[in-house]
Amino acid sequence: xxxxxQSPQFLSIQEGENLTVYCNSSSVxxxxxxxxxxxxxxxxxxxxxxTGGEVKKLKRLTFQFGDARKDSSLHITAAQPGDTGLYLCAxxxxxxxxxxxxxxxxxxx
Amino acid sequence: xxxxxxxxxxxxxxxxxxxxxxxxxxxxxATLYWYQQILGQGPKLLxxxxxxxxxxxxxxxxxxxxxxxxxxxxxxxxxxxxxxEDSAVYLCASSLDWxxxxxxxxxxxxxxxxLVL
Numbered sequence: 166x167x168x169x170x171q172s173p174q175f176l177s178i179q180e181g182e183n184l185t186v187y188c189n190s191s192s193v194x195x196x197x198x199x200x201x202x203x204x205x206x207x208x209x210x211x212x213x214x215x216t217g218g219e220v221k222k223l224k225r226l227t228f229q230f231g232d233a234r235k236d237s238s239l240h241i242t243a244a245q246p247g248d249t250g251l252y253l254c255a256x257x258x259x260x261x262x263x264x265x266x267x268x269x270x271x272x273x274x
Numbered sequence: 275x276x277x278x279x280x281x282x283x284x285x286x287x288x289x290x291x292x293x294x295x296x297x298x299x300x301x302x303x304a305t306l307y308w309y310q311q312i313l314g315q316g317p318k319l320l321x322x323x324x325x326x327x328x329x330x331x332x333x334x335x336x337x338x339x340x341x342x343x344x345x346x347x348x349x350x351x352x353x354x355x356x357x358x359e360d361s362a363v364y365l366c367a368s369s370l371d372w373x374x375x376x377x378x379x380x381x382x383x384x385x386x387x388x389l390v391l
Contacts, residue, residue, distance in 0.1 A: 169316075205384065205385075206382075206384050206385075207278070207365050207367070207382025207383050207384055207385055208317065208365075208382050209382070210379050210380065210381075213379070253316050253317075255316075260322070260329060260330070261319055261322060261330060262319070262380070263319075264316030264317045264318070265316050266314065266315050266316050267315075267316050
């Protein structure tokens with residue numbers, strides 16, 4: 166069974182601060198996706214990374230896939246209240262995704 | 275482009291009752307997924323359809339859960355009889371093709387929140 170561990174589980178910060186959340190596994194994935202889920206809604210895809218060592222930037226969000234394709238990180242610069250939500254990582258293998266439990270981020274104004 | 279539609283949005287039932295959820299994927303999407311998301315956890319895949327065929331139902335509790343995707347378009351997920359531990363959000367998602375090498379994007383619906391009393 167492939168498991169993804171996300172840390173921290175909860176994170177509460179002030180507007181303007183930087184933060185990093187992590188997604189780790191003992192398994193190798195062919196790809197790693199990050200989603201954000203807001204209350205009462207389904208997850209929305211932020212990014213897909215497929216190459217070991219790959220770094221992708223989406224405005225203030227920076228995503229990195231580990232060299233061994235077992236881990237990933239999401240860094241947010243100058244967090245804003247609109248970044249509040251549940252951040253989920255999901256590892257792709259064969260034809261399906263395995264999700265982590267998520268990091269619940271609250272950005273206070 | 276219309277997103278993934280799900281209904282109902284909320285459902286409250288008593289244990290041992292039956293319940294059904296409906297999902298209409300994005301037009302033209304071949305693959306449809308049902309996930310269960312228990313509070314505080316990430317989504318867990320229950321069943322995956324490619325058109326109207328089942329690709330993976332290894333985590334579907336088949337003694338009480340069933341799902342179908344007639345004509346390869348919309349889908350229903352049924353629980354009969356429900357247990358307290360079935361309280362969760364049931365998410366439907368669709369993608370153009372196989373998640374495969376995971377370049378495909380899954381589009382999620384808003385989910386159905388089920389409370390079993």
